[in-house]
Amino acid sequence: MNCTDCPRLAGFLAGVRGSRPDYHARPVPAFGDPRARLLIVGLAPGMHGANRTGRPFTGDYAGILLYETLHAFGFGSHPVSLAADDDLRLSDCRITNAVKCLPPANKPEPAEIKTCNPYLAGELKASPDVRVILALGLVAHKAVLMALGLRQSALVFGHGVRHPLPDGRVLIDSYHCSRYNTQTRRLTRADFHDVFRKIRDELGAG
Ligand code: URA
Numbered sequence: 001m002n003c004t005d006c007p008r009l010a011g012f013l014a015g016v017r018g019s020r021p022d023y024h025a026r027p028v029p030a031f032g033d034p035r036a037r038l039l040i041v042g043l044a045p046g047m048h049g050a051n052r053t054g055r056p057f058t059g060d061y062a063g064i065l066l067y068e069t070l071h072a073f074g075f076g077s078h079p080v081s082l083a084a085d086d087d088l089r090l091s092d093c094r095i096t097n098a099v100k101c102l103p104p105a106n107k108p109e110p111a112e113i114k115t116c117n118p119y120l121a122g123e124l125k126a127s128p129d130v131r132v133i134l135a136l137g138l139v140a141h142k143a144v145l146m147a148l149g150l151r152q153s154a155l156v157f158g159h160g161v162r163h164p165l166p167d168g169r170v171l172i173d174s175y176h177c178s179r180y181n182t183q184t185r186r187l188t189r190a191d192f193h194d195v196f197r198k199i200r201d202e203l204g205a206g
Contacts, residue, residue, distance in 0.1 A: 001027035001100060003119075006112045009101040016051065016102065024054035024084075027101050030123055031055045031084075032094035037131040037203050038075065040066075041120065041140040043176060044099035044108050051102040055084040056095045061179035065192055066095075066136075073196045092203070094130075096123055098143035113143055121147035131169055132202050134195070137176035144171055159187075160195055162202075170202055 004010035016025040028050045042062075045051040049060025057063035058081040067088075070076035075093035078086075099108040099116045108116075124130065124147055135141040141157040148165065155163045155171065163171040174195045175187040182188070 001029050001119075003027050003100070003116075005115050006101065008109070009099075009103060009112055012104055013101055016047075020052075023052045025051060025102070026054075028054055028056055028097065029100070030094055030096035031058075032090035033092055034094070034127075035129050036090070036092050036094040036127065037129050038093045038134065038199060039124070039127060039130045039132070040093065040095045040134045040136065041144055042095065042097045042136045043139050044097050044106065045102045046106065047102060050097070053084050055081060056097055057081065058083065061182075062177050065177045065182060065187075065189060069189075069192055069196055072193065073200055094123075094127070096120065098140045108139070113139065114146070117143060117146050120144070124148065132199050133165075133169060133171045134199060135171060135173050137174075137178075140176075141171070141173050159191070160198070162198060172198060172202075 013025050016023055028045045042056060046060040050056050050058055053059040057066050063081055067076055067081045068079045071079035075090055077089040081088050099113055100119055120143055133144055135144050138157045142152060145152055157173050159173060159175045161173050165171055175181050177187060
């Protein structure tokens with residue numbers, strides 16, 4: 001990926017490349033099984049996580065619970081994701097972000113979410129096997145609706161809520177597995193595992 005369509009994000013990344021030449025510091029592509037039935041949509045790369053390693057949710061706090069859970073539910077070959085060149089394999093699962101570039105203060109602007117949305121729409125179009133979309137947080141939920149051409153008011157975000165989609169797929173919402181949400185216990189490990197139990201029910205044993 002080599003997009004520079006969001007001037008603020010492109011400028012920010014150019015600065016990061018200057019100060020941290022060892023960082024990926026470019027748009028972060030999706031990771032995982034191209035034939036996955038589960039697509040997980042996060043928010044955006046974190047500075048020292050995906051933005052450093054080039055793999056979604058890899059190298060920062062948010063990825064700890066996510067990859068541990070993927071392993072526990074049979075989607076990951078290992079419980080940790082360390083680096084883009086480790087030997088972790090996802091099966092039947094793919095991970096992407098609503099915004100592919102690192103945003104300042106982890107906060108993409110509405111215009112940036114919109115500008116990036118065709119990439120998510122393209123990923124959804126190119127993944128006919130996807131049966132379940134897991135949106136991690138409200139921004140991801142809204143980005144999925146936008147990518148599918150659905151009205152924002154059609155489906156209201158709610159942790160653990162299962163939304164049947166007009167095309168027969170299912171959208172499931174969860175609070176984001178961020179450090180803030182897990183440390184404040186807005187999202188516990190048990191809550192997150194409950195969400196994945198629902199996903200497994202949807203997909204069958206695999
Ligand atoms: N890392 C990502 O890739 N996405 C997030 O939403 C958070 C951390």
